[in-house]
Amino acid sequence: GESVGLHLPTLSVQEGDNSIINCAYSNSASDYFIWYKQESGKGPQFIIDIRSNMDKRQGQRVTVLLNKTVKHLSLQIAATQPGDSAVYFCAENRANNAGNMLTFGGGTRLMVKP
Amino acid sequence: DSGVTQTPKHLITATGQRVTLRCSPRSGDLSVYWYQQSLDQGLQFLIQYYNGEERAKGNILERFSAQQFPDLHSELNLSSLELGDSALYFCASSVDVSARNSPLHFGNGTRLTVT
Numbered sequence: 688g689e690s691v692g693l694h695l696p697t698l699s700v701q702e703g704d705n706s707i708i709n710c711a712y713s714n715s716a717s718d719y720f721i722w723y724k725q726e727s728g729k730g731p732q733f734i735i736d737i738r739s740n741m742d743k744r745q746g747q748r749v750t751v752l753l754n755k756t757v758k759h760l761s762l763q764i765a766a767t768q769p770g771d772s773a774v775y776f777c778a779e780n781r782a783n784n785a786g787n788m789l790t791f792g793g794g795t796r797l798m799v800k801p
Numbered sequence: 802d803s804g805v806t807q808t809p810k811h812l813i814t815a816t817g818q819r820v821t822l823r824c825s826p827r828s829g830d831l832s833v834y835w836y837q838q839s840l841d842q843g844l845q846f847l848i849q850y851y852n853g854e855e856r857a858k859g860n861i862l863e864r865f866s867a868q869q870f871p872d873l874h875s876e877l878n879l880s881s882l883e884l885g886d887s888a889l890y891f892c893a894s895s896v897d898v899s900a901r902n903s904p905l906h907f908g909n910g911t912r913l914t915v916t
Binding site for chain 1: 849859891893899905
């Protein structure tokens with residue numbers, strides 16, 4: 688069944704191409720960021736995280752870039768596969784609260800065309 | 802598989818009723834978080850428990866309550882249910898008390914339908 692909202696921005700890419708999913712955050716005090724992937728009928732799955740003392744971090748086929756100057760976060764997926772089709776959320780943890788919760792963005796739906 | 806277990810997977814009930822959602826965190830995790838995901842509002846933080854104690858509250862309604870037991874499993878109680886409470890309810894767990902120090906790992910949620 689469906690898992691998230693009807694009005695998500697959608698990114699459609701061809702299998703094998705690279706994908707870039709963007710996220711803007713508003714709180715300059717945020718110091719920890721996470722990307723999650725949510726497939727239909729499942730919970731958000733951790734992909735990769737980055738702290739504010741870094742501007743780039745790489746995982747397996749994924750790279751997260753952080754631009755604190757413009758408060759922008761991006762997730763790059765190399766050689767996108769059909770199994771990458773999902774909704775992707777960025778989440779931030781803010782340094783000026785108790786640090787006990789993540790605030791999630793609205794999500795981007797990635798559709799991979801075979 | 803995240804290691805976080807939520808039951809039941811689906812729940813259908815009528816307005817005015819009360820339900821209990823259950824969550825078992827990953828082995829070794831002391832923090833449990835509850836989030837609500839509705840179609841028009843994304844993931845909203847409700848409440849966090851750490852080692853049995855409430856640590857943070859989000860936009861949780863007074864009709865909702867939660868607790869974490871000595872074995873670290875958690876329950877979210879929703880009462881006087883309204884149609885607008887229909888949503889996916891997710892539990893997440895982490896090792897640390899702070900979401901800044903370790904990522905949250907989510908269960909597959911309970912889909913609540915209020916008719």
